[in-house]
Amino acid sequence: MSSGGAAGGAVGEGAARGIRLLIADDEHLIRGALVALLNLEPDIEVVASADNGVAAVEQAVATSPDVCLLDLEMPEADGIEAAARILAAVPTRVVIVTRHARPGVLRRALASKVSGFVPKSTPAEELAQVIRDVAAGRRYIDPEIAATALTAERCPLTDRELDALRHSRSTMSVQQIAERLHLAPGTVRNYLSSAMTKLDASSRHEAAERAWQQGWI
Amino acid sequence: MSSGGAAGGAVGEGAARGIRLLIADDEHLIRGALVALLNLEPDIEVVASADNGVAAVEQAVATSPDVCLLDLEMPEADGIEAAARILAAVPTRVVIVTRHARPGVLRRALASKVSGFVPKSTPAEELAQVIRDVAAGRRYIDPEIAATALTAERCPLTDRELDALRHSRSTMSVQQIAERLHLAPGTVRNYLSSAMTKLDASSRHEAAERAWQQGWI
DNA sequence: CCCCGATCGTGACAAATGTCACTGCCCTAG
DNA sequence: CTAGGGCAGTGACATTTGTCACGATCGGGG
Structure with missing residues (x-):
């Protein structure tokens, strides 16, 4: 509702237009809480939310958000699959957030052109900053997971x-x-x-x- | 922060003092988001937070909150154990929130004199109302889980x-x-x-x- | 007192699971 | 073409796991 995307007078950055954000998480409580948390940021505006992968794709197509925050564990289509479909259809950027940060998953996420990858253990304050970074075209990979993924060898299984x-x-x-x-x-x-x-x-x-x-x- | 607990002029209820709340969840991001969400309510004030069971007990003892919102899955001591210790030490009420709502766990929670039990799939709007109910001395058990727990037979195992x-x-x-x-x-x-x-x-x-x-x- | 049932505990047997040495197939390099 | 390496597939064998029928122990009646 707060369509005043240009509200961010407090932000020192040059073209401080509001970041239009989509949030997808299957747990209603968490999703609502994330919406509340991120809407508190003056330069972020949550424009859509979804509780499963395919709904996320639909919402993304309908609203063309600047950034999509996708939970990895979702029914219908998991975060990575949803990311792939969204990026194929809409010019936007994707941040994956997950509980269990498994190395191979990061690999697959990056293969799907995801821009950000953070575990749910990330401090809440940091998430907004990650979203800003990603919106600005940068990438953010949780250092901990990145290190693990780099040391972890590639799958030796047929x-x-x-x-x-x-x-x-x-x-x-x-x-x-x-x-x-x-x-x-x-x-x-x-x-x-x-x-x-x-x-x-x-x-x-x-x-x-x-x-x-x-x-x- | 926002210690103006008496702010709730909008609330029609009689003695609308702010509800002092403790939040415990091991996932930093979720915890932060819940704090943001609940602090938006005019009659609720988050006075403490913790990322594991024993820290939750310490915080509860230190701050004597009106209500404690505990995640079930936590390191050190799980939500039920923490609830038992808190209730033994402080006159307060406990709401357990969990991802996997297993019947037997509800049973154990109730045995520990927990006042509320909700899954993470609860709509975010509802949580604040549950907290108010519990603060007022009532109990709230998610109907879905209650039904399952009632039909589920008792453990037949030795x-x-x-x-x-x-x-x-x-x-x-x-x-x-x-x-x-x-x-x-x-x-x-x-x-x-x-x-x-x-x-x-x-x-x-x-x-x-x-x-x-x-x-x- | 002895019997009875309930629970804990043991060892013999059958079926499943895991290991191994082997064959066939495709692809690539020489 | 053909030799060789890697992968898919098979069957015989040893080990582990699950089933069963049977003791031992402990309380509570009759």
Whole structure:
């Protein structure tokens, strides 16, 4: 409602037009709180919000915000997928915010041309600054995550191994996985075994857990 | 900051003194956003915040707030434990807010004399009203969760079975669990097996997962 | 007193899971 | 063409995990 985007007289910057922001997070409470927090900033105006990935895309197309703040964990389409679709359709910039900052996810996010990546452990004061940076065309990657992602090696797993691991996260017998993948049970065991070796795990569940934490699945 | 607790001239209620609120959540960003959101309410004043359970207890003792808003998932001491300690030391009321609203957890929360229980999917507008209700001595339990908790049966598992299941959530071999519990491996398998039967699961991981979702472990 | 049920605990057996050595296929380099 | 390396797929074997039938211990009646 506060359409007075030119309100920011207090800001010393040159062309201090208000930043038009879209917020997407599936938890209603968090979303509302973020809206409140960021609307307090004189140079930021929240123009749209959504509670899932596809709604975020629609809203972005409808409102053409300057910056989109997307939660990574969302139903329908996760933050990265939503970011890719939004950036394909609208000239805007995306900041991903996430609870579990897994290295591989950062990699995928950057591949999708995301401009900012921050964990939910970021101090609240900093978020507004990140949004300003990104709006100005700069990038911001949380240093902690960046360091982890750089030291973390690239995924050593083959496609099939990843398929098998993906299904191992839920409680599924090897048989069921095999059916799902149209493979012989032995083959699946083999993939899981080699994945376990590569990941130095002693059960497929541990391997799947580890791969997930790295953001590989 | 804004110590003008008596500001609420707009509020029609009789003795509209400001509600003094403590907020605890381990995610800095969320905590900051909640503070911003609730400080917008004219009759609410955030007087303390903490990022873990024990800090929350200390802050509560130091500031004697009217209401404490505690996240369930926190390091050091979870929301329920913190609630119990706070209520033992300070005359105040507690609202638990959580991401995964598991039935058994509600049960434990109520046993700890918590006054409010809301999921993070609650609309932001509603939270302030819950806090007012609780401050006025009433209770508020999210209807959805309450219904689930009422239909959900009580935990059918024995103590030892719960012990074994607890350890089954992490990736541990039966051997290791047995050592940890000072038992023979066979015994552990037995407990797990009976738990699996009771929970209609086909692996201990599935059983552990199910027990966790019910809030039994 | 003894029996009874409930709970904890153990070991033998069957089924699943993980390991290994092997074959076939495709692609690339020589 | 063909040799070789990497990946997909298979079946035989050892280990782990889950099932079962059976003791031991402990209280509370009859």
